[in-house]
Amino acid sequence: MKNEALKDLFGDSWYSRIKFDGITGRYLTISDIELVNESFEKYFEITEIGRSVQERPVYMYKLGSGKIKVLAWSQMHGNESTTTKAVVDLLNAFKEDVSNEVFSLILKSCSLYIIPMLNPDGAQEYTRVNANLVDLNRDLQNLSQPESRILKMQYDLIGPDFCLNLHDQRTIFSAGNKPKPATLSFLTPSKDKERSIDGFRKKSMGLIAGIAEDLKAQLPEQIGRYDDAFNINCAGDTFQNLSTPTLLFEAGHFPDDYEREAVRKYVFRALLSCLYQIASRNDPGSNYEDYFKIPENQKLFNDIIIRNVEVDSELKDVSIQFKEILLDAKIEFQPVIEKIAKNIEKFGHREVDGGRRKLRLLGEEKVVENVIVNKIFLNTAELQVKYG
Template identity: 40%
Template sequence: MELTLTDLDLLSDYEKIKEPFFTKRRFKHADLVKLLEKFSFEKEVVGQSFEGRDIYKVKLGSGKTEVLLWSQMHGNEATATMAIVDILNYFQETSNGFVEDILNGLTLHLVPMLNPDGAERFIRRTAQQIDMNRDALALVCPESKLLKKLQEDIKPAFSFNLHDQNVRYSAGATKNQAAISFLATAYNEATEWNENRTKAMQVICEMNAVLQQIIPDKVGRFSDEFEPRAFGDNIQKWGSSLILIESGGYGTDHEKMYLRKLNFLIILKALESINVGAYKTKNLADYSAIPTNQKYLFDLLIRNVNMEGETVDIGINKDEVNIEKATDFEFNSIVEDIGDLSTFWGIETFDATGYTLSPLSDFLEILTSFKVKKEDLGRLEFEKKANFALTKNGELCHLVLNGEFVAVPS
């Protein structure tokens, strides 16, 4: 499948209509509310969060096929929220046959931020410390009750559950980072295929076909074990074709701006496919060909380093830690594994053949310009912070501080 003129037009149009406010993922509910003010589409406060923040739904189109999309069910998963605002920009600012056909054939309901309390703290869970995506049955959270009510009232033919996933997922047992992953969620323990689930699978195949032209071999598929408490599984069970999209990682694009662009493209392509029925030609073999998500990646993989007389590999991961009232982040590294890591890959890889790993305590005189705690100066240890030096013949060649290479002071 080659990119069509429409696909290329969408990618070109994106640069003109993308929302300039978004440069980081850590924006607040108040920021989103302000952005929504400019849209002429029907906007409705459909409920409040546990802490009383308004939850908005935007409605556009007048077609007979109802489609519901929601993002930030998990407060720290904001990539698709940005894409939804971009899509609203596109529909408001663009007048062409593509837009007219979608708005005439579909009625779209978009909830950009379902968990505003979690977004305020940039955490996964709600203010009640509950994972909303495990609350589809108990309905403890007001946000969960709201989503269930939207499903009951709208009765969407298709639903899009938009998430972010760990950046260290690989597309199969490969070095390829899973930039985007999909799932047509199961609706029962036997993971059977009824009409609703089959339609979700077919739409996913349409989106994957486009992505393979842009990011070949960087698309994954989640395993479909049934989770009886999850909204995705239950919405599939309740009669809507549920499509799960997860934005993973793309190299050093930590703010996921490129993945935001891909979300914009594939969501619009999915809507077009639903509208014209193009998805109906896809089959289970197309879906099964998407490699399943695996965990074969470290953020940084040091290969073949001499550590205390033996050649080993060192796998290092870096987790984001919120700072400045969750408006920014810093990394906190951890030595995840040491030894033979020949079956793994790194998002960043360094071949340390010929280098010796040395403690930072050997180079105190050059560390005065760096903030390194005393406890991080010693011997590299499993499950501790990744601070060390790489030397050749006793000469300092590289510094790794908190899991990142930094320039050696001259």
Template identity: 55%
Template sequence: MLQLYPLVKVGEVKGRYLTYSHIDKILENLGGKFQLKKIGESTLGVPVDKLTLGSGKIRILAWSQMHGNESTTTKAVIDVLNAFYTHEDNPVLMQILANCTICIIPMLNPDGATAYTRVNARNVDLNRDAKDLKEKESRLLRLVFDNFEPDFCFNLHDQRTIFSAGNTPNPASISFLTPAMDPERSVTPSRIKSMQVIAAIAEELNTNLNGQIGRYDDSFNINCTGDSFQSRGVPTILFEAGHFPMDYEREKIREYMAAAILTGLYAIASGSYKKMDFLRYFDIPENEKLFYDVILRDVLFKSELVDVAIQFKEVLSNNAIEFLPVIEKICPKLAFHGHREIQCYNSAIRLGDNQELSENVIVNKIYVNNEVFTINYENSYK
């Protein structure tokens, strides 16, 4: 997929802010070759669509943007669909379509996508609504699940920049999970299958993401969609698009996520996942929260040396995402890593606009002696 990717990337879909209006015409075009169907509407009346492709016996259900502000996997899904649309003679893609029937919901929470929020229009996290099914979008997903009767599920998400791949200085650029199906986290046949698929994906991606693949915590929560579907005996895989160095628009991770999705589909279609030792899943390091976006090291502050941790707050402004640098923590010798680190060499610093150095302050620039450092990340897709 990585070799094919430049040919299949859908260039007009880009950046972090992705709404239904950005993809509806693309889905309509894909519907010329695949089966496009409106399965219902969101709380605010925006269409929720599904695309079905392939003619095989193995049934795979995937959904993206269950959380409205998690758009990377939707971009990757569009690229994957475009690969099937434009390269139907590719032997790998041909085998997937011959052996699998794939049902994809590209954007489950279009209201959250428009507002750039995790929750839907009624302020409910759909990934905590799998048991109660209070929300329209949750009921639509369950309806598709019940009618489609999948053999595998792909649950597609984004994760924050705070995660490391284990206790390492490496960001968790992509993470996976086979959700638990009970409080005991039993290793059941359905979990073993999804562990094998994840192991196959990790093996394929490891060449490019060595040390940057993580494993999510598998604490059981029946209100979560993945746990709910797994408890019904359907092997379910959580995909989490994370941070790649200086890739805040998540265009590079979009590429790796597309490769991960296709690798998973091919492992299932070819049956190659069955040869994987499921225990290799546990070789993937479990995620830890060891990162800030920026750390200022060795700052002289009130007569002592401290580190200053800054985290970007994502804010929707004029139909684009701004990354506001907020000081989260000031303390000596922070035992964390920064995606960017600035050495201040035991010097006092000044903030822009005559601000005082304190937590919860937005800081766009800092002055260290005679140097000026720009902290804010400039979104190139405004």
């Protein structure tokens, strides 16, 4: 670990103590944030900074008194809640362990402005977009939506020295071309079409490289990097274009963790690493070249691959991808056949050897792509493919 001061804070027993157990799972709404507010209102400055399309409140937390200003926001996409859980864990850590030298330094050096849920309408419906069906992360130039305007207004008012843009990614991503899921991914967005690397962008690259170094022992070969193609409509590209070092965090998949309760722990540690570096490093960009050592993400995973099964009298592989469905205030992972082929050259988070047995569905239903599969049989033996 590069930052030895973080070593004790990266232990599982310590994390279990500060983890905020009041919110769990994938489905988080503004009601959860208001529950968090009740727990923290005596400790932090909490402000309603605007309202969504459907008049739900958007809150911002302010903590710390330092000169370095950091603006962070989560759930810009309503169905991406893992980083919200990690942010709440971070707030709880500041509340429970404020005397720790790491937290003391961060609060002394930095002023943190945290928006835990920018898109409460999308969160309510568990959708990427807002109530007007607009992707807020493509609206930072048009500013057509109230939530986009809220974020840009806070950016203008605060004048942050760093921005942290917090998201989730799908289970399909690998860290490079190896059978390792991208449990965490990062990006320092481009500031122009030429993908120029100036001093501001070097700072965000150096911070990401530092995070990867701090977490590499816990997530060996499970940290990826996104392509930096420029899109000025995105929040990160907009703020980087305005010479604010911006880091995109993406919470991905950890084995058998579809509720992303393990991943929230690693996002928490990544946030802690980032903030400690911001507070303690005089030149965050000094190691920026290490950023390019992080492997680029590739789309090499399916949730399940059943190999070597008979379909239409031929031996084939069958890949299944879960579709996330909101049902009774809970996320269901609906198995859908994505591909049937002689050799699927992807990795499965779960791989099943079919042993040349015949794959069939319930009744006489034909095995085809793009169908929901509630039950699968290999000859007469039922194969459980539904998660949970």
